[in-house]
Amino acid sequence: MKRRDLFRSIGQRSLRQQSPFELELQVEGGIEEHTDPLTLDDVLHLYRRLSYGVSMPEAQKHVGKTARQVVNELLGPKDPPAPQRDVNFVKWRDPVSGQMVDYTENPEGADLQAAFAIRSWWGTNYKRMSAWHTFEALRDPLSVERLASFWSGHWTTEFAFDDQYTQPHTLYNQYMMLRKDRLGNFRDMALDVTLDHAMLFYLGGWLNDAGRPNENYARELLELYTTGIGWYTEGDVEQAARVLTGWKVARFNDQPAPKGIYKTWFDARRHDTGAKEFMGVTIAARTADNNTEFQVRNEEVRELVNIIFRARPDAVSRFIAGKVYMHFVFSSPGEIDKQFVADLAKKFRDADFELRDLFLNLFISKHFFDPALRGAQIKTPIEYVVGLLKALRFNDTEVAPIDGAAWTGLMDQALFDPPNVAGWPGYRSWISTNTYPRRRDFARKMIDLLTDERAMQLIQEMPEHEDAAKFVSGIVRYMLPVAVSETRLTYYKNTLLEGQPDYTWGEKLKQPASAARSLRALLKAIAVAPDFQLC
C-alpha cells in the first residue's frame, strides 16, 4: 500500500499540470436521469454513440420520447436477434472445386501445398468474417453489433500474432458469445471468456498445466479485463494460474477433441488439484474423485471469478465503468467526468454487475446529454466507416462492392486483430498523418459513389429540404456533431448553390442529376472539416 501511495503523490505532483484536461469545464449533468423529452439533436447524439448513427426519418420518430424509452429500445432484448446473414466458417464450399471442405487439418506436418491451402483459407475467412461484421453493423437497427464490437475489443484476441493465427471460426464463435452476453451479468461474461476456445488459445491457457503454470491469461484477466493494474499481488497471479490449469483446446483434427473440434475440454490429469490461496480466499484441494470438468468449472473457475468480484468490487466496477465511459462518452475524462464515472461505477456494483443497468444508467444520464460532451469523441475507424455508409443510405447492392473492413484496416483498425493484448489504444491515436489521409480518401470515394437516386432520397429525408438554407442546416446537423457557425453555414450553402441565389435550389431539385451533383459537392465540403472526424 505504501508504494501505491508514494506513486500517487508523485503522479499527482508531476502529471496534473501536464494533462490538458484539467481546465474548468462546463459539464453540469451528473448521473441523474435526463427526463426532458428528447430533441432531434439528442436523438442523433444518442444513436451516434450507442449505435452507428441513424437515418433522419428514423431519428424524427424518436423526438419527444424520453431517453429511457429510446435507450431501452436501442439496447434491445437480452437475447440478440440472429445475424442477418448466416456464416459458417467450419464447413466451407471451396469456390474452385465446388466441394464442401473441412479445413481442420493441421498445417504443421501437412505437405507444403496443403499447409498453404489451410493458411490461405484462414486468411480468406478472416476477411469474410470482417466483411460480415461490417455488414451486420451497417444493418443493425439496434446497438447489438456496436456493443458486441466494444466487448470484442475489451476481451482482446488477435487474428495474427507473432507467428500464430487464431482460426477465424473461433474468433467468430467468441464474437457470437460476446454478442449474446453483451447486456448480461459481467461476471458471467468473464466466466464464459475464461473458458472460451479463442481466449484459451490466444493467451496460452491451453499450455497451462499442473507443475508448469503459464500465467499469461491469469495476469491479463486481472490487469486488462477486470480489476485493472494494482489490485492484486504477483502471488494472486500465480494462484489464479494454478486454478486455471487443465483446460485444453482442440484446434486440429490430429489433436484430442473429446467434445468435438473447436470445443474447449478439460484434461483432469493436467489440472493442479492442490489447494489455492487467491486474494485471501482458500480454494480447497481436491481428489481424483471430484476432479471433473463440471466440478472444477464450478468450484474453482467460477469461484475464482466470483472471488475477484467479491474481493475487489470497487476496482472492477470502476475499471469497467471507466472503460465504457471512455469508449462511448469521452476518452480523456477530467475531474468532473471522473466523479460521474465513480457514480456510474457505484450503481453498476449495486446492480451486481448487470451490464444492462450499466449501459442504461450511462445513456439516460444528464451527463451523457450534456452539451459540453457533444462532438468531443473521435470516431473509431469502424464507427467512421459504418457510420458514413449508413448516413449515405446505401442499399445492399450499392454497399456490396465496398470493402469496409479493408478501409478500417488502412485506418489502423484491422477488425478482430488489435495490435496487442491491450487492444487498440484509441482516442487520438486513431488520427495521424498516416490514417487521416485514408479517412479523407474514404469519404471522398464514398460520396462519389452516391447515385442520383440515393442523393435525391437523402435530400428528401431532410426536414424542409426545399428551402436551401434549411436543407443545409439539416444536412449539417445530420453529418456533424455540433452546430456550426453562420459563416460556415453560408459557405456550405454557397458550395451547394455554386454561389447562385437561394431560389435556384428549387430549380436544381427538379433535376436529380443537378441536385445530386450539388449534394456531393456539399458533402465533400462537410467531410473535409475536422469535426467530421468527431461525434
Place this chain on the structure above:
Amino acid sequence: MKRRSFLATTAAAAVGTQVLGGIPLKAFTPMNMPVPMQPDDDRVLIVVQLFGGNDGLNTIIPVDDPNYYAIRPTIAVPKEKAISVLSRVYMHPALAPKDQYGFPQMFEDGRLAVIQDIGYENPNLSHFRSTDIWLSGFNSSDPDVRLLDGWLGRYWSNHIPGFPEFLPPDPIAVQIGGSLSMVLQSPKGDIGIALTDPKSFFELGQGLSPDMTPMSDETRYGREFNFVRTVAEQCDRYSSVVKNSFDKGKNVATYTDGGFVQQMKLVARLISGGLKSKIFLVYMGGFDTHVQQQDEYQNGLHPYLLGQLASGIGSFMQDALAQGFADRVVGMTVSEFGRTPFENGSRGTDHGAASAQFVFGNGVRAGVYGQSPDLTNFDGNGDVRYQWDYRRVYADVLENWFGGTPQETEDVLQDRVLPLGVLQRATSVDDAYEGRVEVNIRVSPYPSAEHVSVEWYQPVNAVTTVDVFGTDGRHVKTLLTDRLAPGTHSVAATGLQSGSYLCAVMINGRRSVAPLTVIR
C-alpha cells in the same frame, strides 16, 4: 531574413489555392501570430524503439562473470563466441554482421556508447505501462495516472513559437510507420508526422488542409477539433515537403532488405534531401523473446533482431559519413525493459528490468557507461537492478544535443535529472562571455564523513544552484539557490547518508559536476 520572406510567399500561395465558394476562410486567421520558425541548429536525433523488451544480458555479454553462465545454461553466449571490443566490452556476435559496419567497429571508431543497466525505480513489467513510462519520461506505476504525452513532444511543443496554430515549414518529427507514438505527442497536439512511404503520403496528403481557423480551446469539442485540424494541416503542408526531400535525397551506402534497415535507409535519404526535422522515430518489434530466443550456435530470433539493428544503424552511419551529415546526427535505442536474468524452460527469457542501451553518432562520447550487471544482487522480482535512471540520457539529449537549459529539462521531466554526459556539448563564444562555462569543483575532504565542503570559483555574477544527485542521476537535495557575486564560494553538504553522489554546481544555466562520497 531570407527565411521570413520565403514563408511570406508560401503563405500567400496557400491562400491563393484555396478560395472556396468566394470565401477564403484563411481571411479569418488573425494576422499578428508569430511566424513559424525552424529551430536554428541542424542537429538531429534518431530514436530507435525496440519493442518487446531487449535482453541486455545477451546483447552486451558479461563473459567474465561465471554467474552469467550459471543462470543461462543454454542461451548464454560463450566467451569465445562473443566479440571483444578494445578489451572494454564483449558484444553479441550478431552485432557484427558480416561485411558491414557493425557495432564493434563503430565502438572502436568512437561512434558508439554502451550504457549498462539503464532502467528506473520500481520497474513495471507490463509492456504497455513500461513503454508509456519510457516514452512519456514520467516514472509512474500508478494506474490512476494516465500518461498522455511524451518528453520530446513536450519539449518541442514549448520550443516552437506559436505551435500548433502555426507549424514550422518542416515537420519537427517524422515517425516511419504506425500511429504517432506517445513520445511525439504533447498537450498542444502532435509535434510530428507518421508516414509509411513518402510517395503515398504525397498522393493522399495533398490538399487536406481544412482551411479553417482553430476553435477555442475552452471546450472538449474545441480541443479535439483543433487536434484533428492540426493533423490535417500537417498532412497537407508536409506531404510535399517530405516528397521534395525524398526526391532530392539519396543513399550512397548499401542497405540490406530488412524492414528496420529500410526504415534507416529512408531516414538517411530524407536527411540527405534536406528535411529539417529534429527527430526521426524508427521502430523494431519482436524483442519479447519468451521462447527459443537463440540456439546453441547463437542463431535464432534475438540474434536476428540484433543483426538487423546493427545492420540498419551501421549502414546509416556509413551513409551519413559519406554524405557529410554524420556530425549532426545522434541516435539512441529505447526498449521498455530487459529480460529476466535466469533463462526460462523454453530457451527464452521473461519480462525483466534494467537493460543495455546504445547511443550512436559522431557527437557521442564513446565508451561503456557503468559496471557490468551485478548478477548476485537482484531486485525484489529477481531482476537486474538499474545503475542509471533512464531519463539521464533524455537530459543529455535536451541539454547537450538540442541546447536546452536545465530548467527546460526540469519542466519537461517534472523532475531534476542530471545528464549522463554521453553527448558532447559545443560551447559558444557567447557562453564563455556570459559565464556559461564549466568550473572546477573541489569536494573536501574526499571521501567525506560528517562535514563536506563544496567549493568552486564563480566567474560571473549569476544565479547559482548547487544540487546533489544519486549516481543513478536522480535528484537528492538542493544545497543552495542564490545569486552570487564573482569569486570563490563554498557550501556545506550535510545530512547525506553514506554512499556515492554527484554534486552539480549550475551557474547561469551551465552545470558542472563532481563526485562526492560520504562514508560514516
